[in-house]
Amino acid sequence: MKEILEKIFKQLDKEIIKRESEAREQGFNFRAETQIKLLGQMSLLVNESITTLIELNATRDVDSYIQSEYWVEKKFESLLKKEGLLLDKDRNLIWMPEETIFKTFFTGKYLTVLIPEPIYCLASKAIKAKEKNKQLIIFALLEYGDKLENLIKKYNGELEFFYE
Amino acid sequence: MNKERLRKKIEALEKFKQDPRYQQVMGFLIHKGLLVANREYGFENYLNIKDALWAAKIEARIIEVLPAAILHFPKSIVDPESIPKKLQVVLENIKDGSKEGEDYKGLKYADMRKWADIPLKDKRTKPISRKKRQNNFRFRPEVLAKLEEYSKNRGLTKTEALEDLVMKWGG
Numbered sequence: 553m554k555e556i557l558e559k560i561f562k563q564l565d566k567e568i569i570k571r572e573s574e575a576r577e578q579g580f581n582f583r584a585e586t587q588i589k590l591l592g593q594m595s596l597l598v599n600e601s602i603t604t605l606i607e608l609n610a611t612r613d614v615d616s617y618i619q620s621e622y623w624v625e626k627k628f629e630s631l632l633k634k635e636g637l638l639l640d641k642d643r644n645l646i647w648m649p650e651e652t653i654f655k656t657f658f659t660g661k662y663l664t665v666l667i668p669e670p671i672y673c674l675a676s677k678a679i680k681a682k683e684k685n686k687q688l689i690i691f692a693l694l695e696y697g698d699k700l701e702n703l704i705k706k707y708n709g710e711l712e713f714f715y716e
Numbered sequence: 717m718n719k720e721r722l723r724k725k726i727e728a729l730e731k732f733k734q735d736p737r738y739q740q741v742m743g744f745l746i747h748k749g750l751l752v753a754n755r756e757y758g759f760e761n762y763l764n765i766k767d768a769l770w771a772a773k774i775e776a777r778i779i780e781v782l783p784a785a786i787l788h789f790p791k792s793i794v795d796p797e798s799i800p801k802k803l804q805v806v807l808e809n810i811k812d813g814s815k816e817g818e819d820y821k822g823l824k825y826a827d828m829r830k831w832a833d834i835p836l837k838d839k840r841t842k843p844i845s846r847k848k849r850q851n852n853f854r855f856r857p858e859v860l861a862k863l864e865e866y867s868k869n870r871g872l873t874k875t876e877a878l879e880d881l882v883m884k885w886g887g
Binding site for chain 2: 553597603607608609610611612613633636638683684686687690691693694714715
């Protein structure tokens with residue numbers, strides 16, 4: 553999945569460059585600078601710091617915060633579709649802890665893609681989708697220990713649920 | 717943090733995941749492009765509904781894509797009689813193109829429906845909203861004759877000709 557998403561982001565950056573060039577030639581406005589924050593299970597699947605530790609399963613939807621022109625968002629959606637992936641329509645409803653640290657996953661000429669440090673994504677899942685992610689959080693609690701537990705407690709997550 | 721309790725739970729989960737039923741269900745769903753994972757699973761081209769429902773006890777995402785698996789790969793389902801009634805209702809709603817439907821085992825209808833409608837890597841499958849459905853009609857002989865003539869003149873099958881006429885209606 554890491555390779556697939558890297559390929560998509562490379563292609564997206566190329567499309568943005570082309571569009572920017574067209575905008576200059578034809579004189580229409582186009583803001584090329586784009587930031588995508590990849591969230592959810594896909595952000596874990598591309599992160600080697602967790603994929604080597606924990607088994608991860610995912611459906612083929614991609615959650616993200618996108619700061620870009622609408623054209624870029626539609627282009628991203630169509631590139632994902634070509635690889636059998638869906639841009640999640642509810643992606644703007646995703647909640648992340650306020651202290652979430654992001655690191656760079658991809659940098660192109662205009663496109664930057666960030667992913668959260670896994671512990672914040674895991675806390676989000678433990679608090680907002682605990683039933684669906686019970687198995688994952690149990691493994692993650694053993695791996696990340698008190699730090700993850702404290703994050704879940706901080707945001708009033710039901711920690712005991714994972715011990716049942 | 718009770719590490720001992722966690723270790724015991726993980727031991728139970730690992731045992732569950734070693735079960736060939738779990739492995740086979742996951743292998744099928746991943747191979748068919750409905751799920752992704754960061755580990756390899758073997759693949760055999762069948763799906764046992766009972767096993768899928770059992771495996772979903774630890775992986776809820778199986779339920780999320782199960783309707784899509786049943787609708788796209790009906791010939792791979794070895795025990796269609798095991799499809800629970802509530803899941804049958806979900807399947808019927810998806811087939812009818814209903815935007816609203818009942819959730820199932822905590823999974824939202826909308827989420828189950830969307831997986832039935834994405835193009836899969838098996839190009840023989842079609843998104844459900846694009847699948848054709850059978851309907852039988854009886855026409856008077858003169859109507860059939862006209863339909864034959866209409867379709868011949870346009871190089872269409874009779875089905876295509878009817879589709880063409882219906883879609884043109886209303887502009």
